[in-house]
Amino acid sequence: MNITQILFWFLSVVAIFSALMVITSKNPVYSVLWLIATFFAISGHYILLNAQFLAIVNIIVYAGAIMVLFLFVIMLMNLNKETEPQKNRWLKMAGAVAGGCLLLVLVAALKDTDIKQQQALVNEGNIGLIKNLGKELFTKYVVPFEISSILFLSAMVGAVVIGKKE
């Protein structure tokens, strides 16, 4: 076992454990904090794959901005154990069945893909570095990139329209 493998197993355990804690914590603030821990573990995985830009942007955008907004809402509404609505038992069972179906579909879809044969490039490959990534994005993939930026723009305009007072 070299150090990359040790890091991989460590990060995987942290990611899965904190993802489980997100859904089992009773207190919503704890859930958000565990979700942040999950993002950090996933960023660690990106770094193992040498996708440095993705790792950093994952932290800046998700852990640094979106989760702050989540915390805002939860803290200001003062959600806690007592105010959490209790769903009835049938609803919970229906949720479990629906989630199980999704899992089944995902496993079935990914079972026969050729991704199993492909070895992940660990700690090599330079496409994750910012210079190469930028060149790819703005030459080969420029149309999808621009389309997704239009999507972001429309979301921004929508947020401003909703947030504006009459």
Place this chain on the structure above:
Amino acid sequence: MTLLVIDLWLILEKTLLIAGIIGLSFFIAMYTTLAERKVAAWLQDRRGPNRAGPFGIFQPLADGGKLFFKEEIIPLAANKFLFILGPALAMITALITSTVIPWATPFITKGGNVIPMQVADVDMGILLAFSIVSVGVYGIMIGGWASNNKFSLMAAIRGASQMVSYELPMGLALIAVLFMTGSLKMSEIVANQVQHGWHVIYQPLGFIIFFVCALAECNRTPFDLPEAENELNFGYHQEYSSMKLGFYLFAEYINMFISSAIMVTIYFGGYDIPFVNEASWGLSSFWMTVISFSVIMMKISFMLFVFLWIRWTIPRFRYDQLMNLGWKKLIPLALLNMVITAAVILWLNK
């Protein structure tokens, strides 16, 4: 079979460097607290603290000792774990930010090993520092919420929205610099300035925007709304006492030190000595390292002085003014600066 392949010398070298930088951060932060009071006294025509040791130089030690020995109170209704996590996070994020700063020219040993005076010269460079700064919000938010006090919560939310808002113009101002360097690596940002002159000459507007945002990120006057005592008692650390309060206050000074270091590195040439070509002096690499380190420390000290100077000169903004300045003035200005820089670079490279 070896279980682990680790370069022990590298670990030793980096451990020493990290310990040195953390020690330096604490030392500078300690003496910035004294400098703050001395500068305040000077600007207000007083003497300032002068009892502990000659000119009061032992005052920070006395303050720290006092904080350590104070009674520690954790409010009964507070969330105990998060209450302790808050100041710890504030301190940790403040200390990690310094990883990417190059402190001096690389030191070359007699054996020919090059030891860079930088913990990690990663490809992401300055973005790494940004990501840690953006995570630093949690120290304030968690502390404010865990105190279970309305004023603390309001102050924490104010502080967090202020920091999130001012990260945007800061990043936009930085993009203009990155156009010029073509790299995010701190070492290359400095190398570019050694070659072509300091970025502050080419990017005066960008520097002003960056500096204003740095003031806001460190919660310094005129943006110290999270601790506005006349509206919010004492802000997000109202319920804190003893060294936990000390950690919050201390983390602010460390943030000031590190953000000064980042600004010096990005805009003022880092460890570069202006107007001379120090590489032609033919000094040994040890002396070059020492000289370049003292140069960067002098620049950082001046930036810290500007921070203190502003604090005792300018009154605090109102909250709506703060948000207007951030979103309606700084972001358009930063965008304009970015577009102009891009156009000029395109025109020059035509």
